[in-house]
Amino acid sequence: MTLPLPDTDFLHALADAADNETLPRFRSGLNLHTGSKPKEGYRFDPVTDADREAERAIRALISERFPDHSIMGEEFGISGSGPLQWVLDPVDGTRPFLCGIPVWGTLIGLTVEGRSQLGMMSQPFTGERFWADGERAWRSGPQGTAQMQTRQGVSLEQAILHITSPEPIARFPEINFAALNDSVLMTRYGGECYAMAMLAAGQIDLCLEYALQPYDIVALVPIIEQAGGVITTLSGGRPEAGGHVLCAASAELHAQALALLNN
Incomplete structure (x- = not known):
């Protein structure tokens, strides 16, 4: 049986919710209450209020719209069960986030029976998003919206x-x-x-x-x-x-x- 997938509008709504938490904290001088989590090979693996609050915002929307979906997040672990699972990294690249370098992003993925089907990467400071709708990959930003294609034929x-x-x-x-x-x-x-x-x-x-x-x-x-x-x-x-x-x-x-x- 093929399970129905959320539409692209919902991916963007989740990204909007995360952006509302991450962007005001980026290069802002706000106290991010930065802590560190243990990670093999690293003395410092940061976590901030931006990570925690963005994940809370994404989880709230998913739980409201799709209460039967499972959620796995970096900050708050796994909740729920079932064949559809959202996998969240609210700030992928917390180190550059702290350094003020805009190569971090919010990652929102959806797996169906363990295989990834939908994905969103949002970079709100540059105003860019990159997503997959189940068939094609897209980008949007200051240069407009376009379908993406990897570079082929390169040695x-x-x-x-x-x-x-x-x-x-x-x-x-x-x-x-x-x-x-x-x-x-x-x-x-x-x-x-x-x-x-x-x-x-x-x-x-x-x-x-x-x-x-x-x-x-x-x-x-x-x-x-x-x-x-x-x-x-x-x-x-x-x-x-x-x-x-x-x-x-x-x-x-x-x-x-x-x-x-x-x-």
Whole structure:
């Protein structure tokens, strides 16, 4: 049985609710009551009022409209059960949020029986949104609204690789990052979820992440796949559970990069 999915308007309503909590706190000088959560390999993994209040706002709308849906959020865990589950990261990229750099975003994803179907990434400071409606991927912002398509036909030697942080590289020597890094045109760091949105938009060709949680990736999976990209774990499996994840603009590029990383 095919379960009916919420429409795109509801995705935007959820993003509006989150934006109302995150944007007033960004570069505002407000006391964000910043704390830290334990995270392997990091001395500081921040959480702020923006994270907590945005998740509360999203949860309230989902519970009102779809009380039978389950919700998994970074800040408040899992509530409910059933085949449809919302997966939320209210501020993906809290570090750049604290630094005043607008590469963070609110991630809102929906899985059906564990597989990601809908996704929204909202960046309210730049006025941009990136979403997948179940069939296609879209972006909106100062340049208007358009369907997204990953960049096709790019050789590995001409590919742009992105990784959020170099810190995990040394902790996972079994992943041959050096081989991939030496093979691409250039490697950039620090883009968080915004880099994956740029892969879907045709600006970046490869994104590698070492230690994702479901709420870091579920919303981005359909955005990348419905734009024509490929996203898996480094073992080639589905990425919804997180872990080591590789995104690529094309199947050929994905296969080449995966072979190097696993060599």
